Amino acid sequence: MVLDLPFIWAGIIAFAVLVYVVLDGFDLGVGILFPFAKDSHDHDVMMNSVAPVWDGNETWLVMGGGGLFAAFPLAYATILPALYMPIIIMLLALVFRGVAFEYRWRTVRWRRVWDVSFFGGSFVATLMQGIVLGALVQGIEIKNRAYAGGWWDWLTPFSILTGIAVVCGYTLLGSTWLVMKTEGALQMRMRNISWKFAVTTLIFVGLVSIVTPFLYPVYIERWFTFPAAYFSLIVPLLVLFAIWKLFSGFINQNDYAPFLSSLAIFVLGFIGIGISFYPHIVPPSLTIAEAAAPAKSLEFALLGTVILVPLILAYTAYSYWVFRGKVNSAKGYH
Amino acid sequence: MLFDLTAESLARMQFAFTVSFHIIFPSFSIGLASYLAVLNALWLWQKEAKYLTLFEYWKKIFAVAFGMGVVSGIVMSYQFGTNWSVFSDKAGPVLGPLMAYEVLSAFFLEAGFLGIMLFGRERVGPGLHMFATSMVAFGTLISAMWILSANSWLHTPAGYSINDVGQFVPENWWEIVFNPSFPYRLVHMTLAAYLTVAFVIGGVGAWHMLRGHKDPATRLMFSMAMWMAAIVTPIQIFSGDLHGLNTLEHQPAKVMAMEGHFDSYPQGAPLILFGIPNPDEKRIDYAIQIPKLSSLILKLDLNAPLAGLDTVPDEDEPPVVIVFWSFRVMIGIGFAMLGVGFWTLWARYRSTLYEAKWLHRAALVMGPSGFVAVLAGWGTTEVGRQPFTIYGLMRTSDSLAPIAAPAVATSLLAFIVVYFCVFGAGVFYILRLMSKPPSQQNETLQDGPIRTAGLTPFQQIKSSNMQPEEK
Numbered sequence: 001m002v003l004d005l006p007f008i009w010a011g012i013i014a015f016a017v018l019v020y021v022v023l024d025g026f027d028l029g030v031g032i033l034f035p036f037a038k039d040s041h042d043h044d045v046m047m048n049s050v051a052p053v054w055d056g057n058e059t060w061l062v063m064g065g066g067g068l069f070a071a072f073p074l075a076y077a078t079i080l081p082a083l084y085m086p087i088i089i090m091l092l093a094l095v096f097r098g099v100a101f102e103y104r105w106r107t108v109r110w111r112r113v114w115d116v117s118f119f120g121g122s123f124v125a126t127l128m129q130g131i132v133l134g135a136l137v138q139g140i141e142i143k144n145r146a147y148a149g150g151w152w153d154w155l156t157p158f159s160i161l162t163g164i165a166v167v168c169g170y171t172l173l174g175s176t177w178l179v180m181k182t183e184g185a186l187q188m189r190m191r192n193i194s195w196k197f198a199v200t201t202l203i204f205v206g207l208v209s210i211v212t213p214f215l216y217p218v219y220i221e222r223w224f225t226f227p228a229a230y231f232s233l234i235v236p237l238l239v240l241f242a243i244w245k246l247f248s249g250f251i252n253q254n255d256y257a258p259f260l261s262s263l264a265i266f267v268l269g270f271i272g273i274g275i276s277f278y279p280h281i282v283p284p285s286l287t288i289a290e291a292a293a294p295a296k297s298l299e300f301a302l303l304g305t306v307i308l309v310p311l312i313l314a315y316t317a318y319s320y321w322v323f324r325g326k327v328n329s330a331k332g333y334h
Numbered sequence: 335m336l337f338d339l340t341a342e343s344l345a346r347m348q349f350a351f352t353v354s355f356h357i358i359f360p361s362f363s364i365g366l367a368s369y370l371a372v373l374n375a376l377w378l379w380q381k382e383a384k385y386l387t388l389f390e391y392w393k394k395i396f397a398v399a400f401g402m403g404v405v406s407g408i409v410m411s412y413q414f415g416t417n418w419s420v421f422s423d424k425a426g427p428v429l430g431p432l433m434a435y436e437v438l439s440a441f442f443l444e445a446g447f448l449g450i451m452l453f454g455r456e457r458v459g460p461g462l463h464m465f466a467t468s469m470v471a472f473g474t475l476i477s478a479m480w481i482l483s484a485n486s487w488l489h490t491p492a493g494y495s496i497n498d499v500g501q502f503v504p505e506n507w508w509e510i511v512f513n514p515s516f517p518y519r520l521v522h523m524t525l526a527a528y529l530t531v532a533f534v535i536g537g538v539g540a541w542h543m544l545r546g547h548k549d550p551a552t553r554l555m556f557s558m559a560m561w562m563a564a565i566v567t568p569i570q571i572f573s574g575d576l577h578g579l580n581t582l583e584h585q586p587a588k589v590m591a592m593e594g595h596f597d598s599y600p601q602g603a604p605l606i607l608f609g610i611p612n613p614d615e616k617r618i619d620y621a622i623q624i625p626k627l628s629s630l631i632l633k634l635d636l637n638a639p640l641a642g643l644d645t646v647p648d649e650d651e652p653p654v655v656i657v658f659w660s661f662r663v664m665i666g667i668g669f670a671m672l673g674v675g676f677w678t679l680w681a682r683y684r685s686t687l688y689e690a691k692w693l694h695r696a697a698l699v700m701g702p703s704g705f706v707a708v709l710a711g712w713g714t715t716e717v718g719r720q721p722f723t724i725y726g727l728m729r730t731s732d733s734l735a736p737i738a739a740p741a742v743a744t745s746l747l748a749f750i751v752v753y754f755c756v757f758g759a760g761v762f763y764i765l766r767l768m769s770k771p772p773s774q775q776n777e778t779l780q781d782g783p784i785r786t787a788g789l790t791p792f793q794q795i796k797s798s799n800m801q802p803e804e805k
Contacts, residue, residue: 052449073426080415098405
């Protein structure tokens with residue numbers, strides 16, 4: 001592991017994607033949970049719980065894409081054509097979901113339509129993100145600086161499995177977020193749903209973890225070579241601890257613990273994926289070093305990142321602080 | 335039909351379609367965000383209800399337009415990779431960091447403060463709310479700066495070298511960011527966004543006055559918008575002229591296509607006002623032209639020689655018909671805007687600004703004209719850049735991703751259907767919001783209990799001192 005510019009950039013992009021996954025994860029999850037609401041009032045509250053922050057959350061996705069374009073143009077130029085279909089479908093799904101935030105309040109007759117679009121968009125975008133993850137883990141074939149595989153390579157039982165795992169995971173984030181942000185009957189319902197999604201998430205993530213080393217033995221080697229082996233010990237222990245906190249949070253009817261523990265599980269899972277990928281950025285064809293942009297590009301972009309990302313994190317945190325506390329119909333922000 | 339075309343044509347159509355849809359929203363949100371910041375500042379300063387009324391009125395419209403801008407923009411940021419991966423690989427080291435800066439310095443700023451601007455007035459107090467509103471406006475301008483810098487670099491590349499795998503490598507970031515066409519494009523586009531919004535707001539104000547709603551807020555929006563139109567249109571025409579001269583210097587073939595100059599004119603070129611470009615015969619049919627005026631405008635000399643497209647190899651010529659027409663559409667709208675601007679000055683002088691029905695009708699008709707002009711202007715400059723993606727250095731045909739035509743055709747079809755449905759609905763909601771006069775905005779059913787709850791101070795002001803002022 002060398003601490004050079006490409007590595008730092010790989011870290012920054014991984015960080016942006018991680019922030020995206022946990023932040024947009026819970027608001028996509030809220031969308032997936034729309035059918036579990038009792039009535040239109042629940043929908044109002046659910047949407048209002050994320051309305052002031054969803055836009056910022058989704059910007060991390062643009063940051064991930066933009067960062068990849070800036071720092072690893074070759075990775076950007078090969079991953080996107082390889083995953084053409086899931087990515088286009090994801091983008092279209094995000095269109096449906098994003099506009100629903102505003103449209104829903106602009107109509108009575110068509111409110112149901114935008115509720116469905118919010119749910120459908122969230123669900124499909126999440127599923128596609130999971131499939132993209134699976135397709136990356138499977139690996140992308142590259143020849144002469146271009147994608148060399150087929151059009152349907154991304155669609156395999158494995159990528160569908162990761163797709164379902166991510167859907168369950170985001171729903172867990174969404175439901176625990178709602179436990180934290182709502183009260184009364186809606187909160188009760190979310191508590192009851194949360195632990196079911198927690199169990200399914202753990203089952204599917206467990207399945208993915210078991211299947212991966214059999215299909216792609218290279219990953220298991222990475223886990224047991226130094227220095228990654230240190231993490232191989234620590235990460236599973238931390239995951240167990242987070243799972244314990246998650247379920248004890250459910251049992252004690254704590255408002256915050258389930259959400260925070262779910263976040264922790266996501267972060268740890270993400271670190272696990274990072275360990276598996278390193279030193280590749282596009283397994284199995286491209287390493288971080290091979291895909292990196294020239295030093296002048298990396299330096300220039302790094303300068304702005306170092307200055308601006310802490311600022312962004314600060315005002316994002318401030319925005320969350322402003323809209324802290326429970327959402328209810330009497331004090332909605334929308 | 336769609337499935338008979340080559341992957342390149344389809345990818346170009348997809349890009350043209352998605353980017354044309356997208357540019358509508360930023361043009362609107364750049365101008366509107368600044369307008370909202372001004373209104374909010376005036377409200378805090380003057381404490382007159384009409385400013386807050388207008389702020390709340392346009393805020394809702396802004397929110398819908400901004401949402402559409404965000405989602406259509408995410409598509410753009412991934413489309414470079416999906417459809418134009420070779421271009422992305424080659425130009426990424428130069429363009430990528432510019433876009434990363436756009437995300438970091440603008441998108442996050444807008445998104446981070448948008449929630450507070452839209453929903454947070456009560457939670458954070460007037461000072462921080464004003465700050466948040468300004469940050470959103472500032473963010474839209476920074477975003478324009480970076481993306482126009484990146485775009486301008488494609489027209490006038492500078493500060494780069496080419497490495498052994500054919501990538502454009504940055505050598506001097508200052509030269510890249512401030513490439514030769516960037517200042518002109520930035521000024522021209524920012525003013526275009528302001529003018530577009532001025533005419534939208536003026537059109538909405540005119541509509542309500544024609545319908546008999548002449549309350550202070552409606553008058554104010556019409557008056558503010560028309561000041562903007564009267565003052566900014568001449569500046570915009572001047573900036574466009576400078577931009578054109580810059581283009582003549584760096585991309586002469588584009589100007590030849592704009593002017594319709596198939597032939598060289600050694601003794602002063604005519605200004606072709608209208609005509610039908612005939613690219614097969616390489617001439618303009620039925621041309622109505624003013625002798626030597628083109629040389630006067632472009633070279634400040636009636637007899638200055640001007641080269642024509644006959645000096646450009648055929649394979650490097652831009653498509654003349656589109657460039658020729660879209661340029662004329664933009665210019666025509668520009669002068670129509672100028673006319674309306676002068677008309678309002680005259681009406682102000684005669685004190686008939688709020689009574690002149692024909693002026694209101696004209697302003698109403700001109701309401702959407704800014705969008706058409708923006709699209710026509712971008713059509714001129716982007717089609718005029720063809721057949722290159724990076725002017726003179728990289729051809730569009732060499733930029734394409736290794737994608738199959740059916741995949742692009744399918745996704746293009748999906749984009750068309752989805753965009754027309756989704757953004758069609760958005761435009762419908764925006765028009766419906768606009769169709770209600772600002773004085774009645776909160777008495778509608780669909781706002782529901784949840785929306786009005788956050789706006790208590792506004793409600794109080796509204797009920798206490800606004801109704802009596804309405805005529």
